[in-house]
Amino acid sequence: MQNFVTLFNKNYLIRGLLLYESLKKNVSDFRLYIITFDKYTYDFLTKKNFKEIIPIKLKHFEDKNLLKAKKNRTLTEYFWTCSGSTILYLFKKKNLKDCIYLDADIFFFNNPKAIIKSIKKNETCIITKHNYAKIYDQSKFNGIFCVQFMYFKNSKASKKILNNWRRQCLDWCFNRVEDGKFGDQKYLDEWPNLYKNQVHICKKIGAGLAPWNAINYEIIKKKKLVAIEHKNKSSHKIFFFHFHELKFLNQHLFYLGNYKIPKSTFSLIYRPYINQYYKKILEIKENNFLFDNFGRDNLFVLLIKLIKNIKNFKFRF
Numbered sequence: 001m002q003n004f005v006t007l008f009n010k011n012y013l014i015r016g017l018l019l020y021e022s023l024k025k026n027v028s029d030f031r032l033y034i035i036t037f038d039k040y041t042y043d044f045l046t047k048k049n050f051k052e053i054i055p056i057k058l059k060h061f062e063d064k065n066l067l068k069a070k071k072n073r074t075l076t077e078y079f080w081t082c083s084g085s086t087i088l089y090l091f092k093k094k095n096l097k098d099c100i101y102l103d104a105d106i107f108f109f110n111n112p113k114a115i116i117k118s119i120k121k122n123e124t125c126i127i128t129k130h131n132y133a134k135i136y137d138q139s140k141f142n143g144i145f146c147v148q149f150m151y152f153k154n155s156k157a158s159k160k161i162l163n164n165w166r167r168q169c170l171d172w173c174f175n176r177v178e179d180g181k182f183g184d185q186k187y188l189d190e191w192p193n194l195y196k197n198q199v200h201i202c203k204k205i206g207a208g209l210a211p212w213n214a215i216n217y218e219i220i221k222k223k224k225l226v227a228i229e230h231k232n233k234s235s236h237k238i239f240f241f242h243f244h245e246l247k248f249l250n251q252h253l254f255y256l257g258n259y260k261i262p263k264s265t266f267s268l269i270y271r272p273y274i275n276q277y278y279k280k281i282l283e284i285k286e287n288n289f290l291f292d293n294f295g296r297d298n299l300f301v302l303l304i305k306l307i308k309n310i311k312n313f314k315f316r317f
Contacts, residue, residue: 002027002113003096005086007035008081008104013044014103014280015243018273020053022108022240033090033099035061035082061089069170079175080184083147084166091154101150105246107273109225109238115207116151123200124158126151127188128208136212136259141177145188145201146208148242157198161191205229209269210242211259219264241269248277 004023008016020032031055036042045055061082062070069081087099100112119126127145132138152158169184180186191199203210206227209217217227217236227236245257254274261270 002030002116003033003090003099004030004092004102005033005035005090005099006102006104007037007082007086007115008041009037009075010040010044012104013041013283014277016041016281018107018276019102019104020050021276024052025109025110026108027113033086033094035089036284037079046103055190061085065170069173073173074175077174077183080175081169083184084162084169087150087152088159089164091159096154098151098153101147101152103148103242105243106148106240107243108240110206110240112149112207112239115149115202115204115239118125118204119151119200119201122197124153124155124198125161126200128202130210131208131213131216133213133215135215138212141186141191142182143185145191146184146210146242147185147186147188148208148210149202149240157195161195161198203238205236206238207240208242209238209240209252210255211244211246211261214262214265215260217265218262219268221268225268241273243273244272246270246274248274250282251278 006019016034017141023030023032028050031054032052034041034045034290035047035058036055037058042055042057045053063085066082066085070078071279073081083101087101090096090099098116100116107124115126126149128149129144130139130142130146152162165184165187168187172181173184175183192201209227216231219238220226220228225238227238229236245255245259247257249253249255256266256270267280
């Protein structure tokens, strides 16, 4: 059995359900542990009684150190602060043999077991790169690696890495670049050197397709979707796509974000996902919180974004 963990509140409930459905389609035997950041999410998941989902109340997950950090973090920053604690919590409470942390806004197209099998005997965890397209390269500021898919064995070496990361996130985890840090993510840059021969860097391009690297590939459909690299025409199996910055503004309008999304990626990856999102809203029949906003953006900032990225604001088809 493969164990996964993610965390979200009701604002990401639909994304979390789509993540779950993508796992059901591609993984035969798994458990998805969900740290629920509000009562609605916990009650919803408990009431629906999904076979493979195990919801966990936030109060059961939080400890005094997390609660202390929570006082000076935004909600997003607190989500990031908690990421390093999720797997440690499950290792302690559930004694899992291994576990994969997932961001709630990713969607699987294949079973990730091939990613896990690539780990060497002496290695204890797997991390994935952003693989930025050249024009979008933010490695210097946001990090070489992405906290989106992280595999850990339940071992002494893993726990050392996780505990160090947790302490770093408790001490500093903010949505800004400062002294070589950014959120929970930039800390990972030092792992390959700090934990020599223990960290496996995933080399599978299809493990981490995202808007920041989408222009490097053409998506085509064979038996399953395949990503063809423009530079050398190499073909890559797609394991998951990370729908970063995708916003659903109302029943008809959505925003793709600040990246250029190729036609093939939009048609074969975004369009089905977006359709499933709207379909899931109709199933739940409660959409007062299921659409996104621009957080602290005011009307002027929203208008600037609209003018600069008019092509990325689209109406439901």
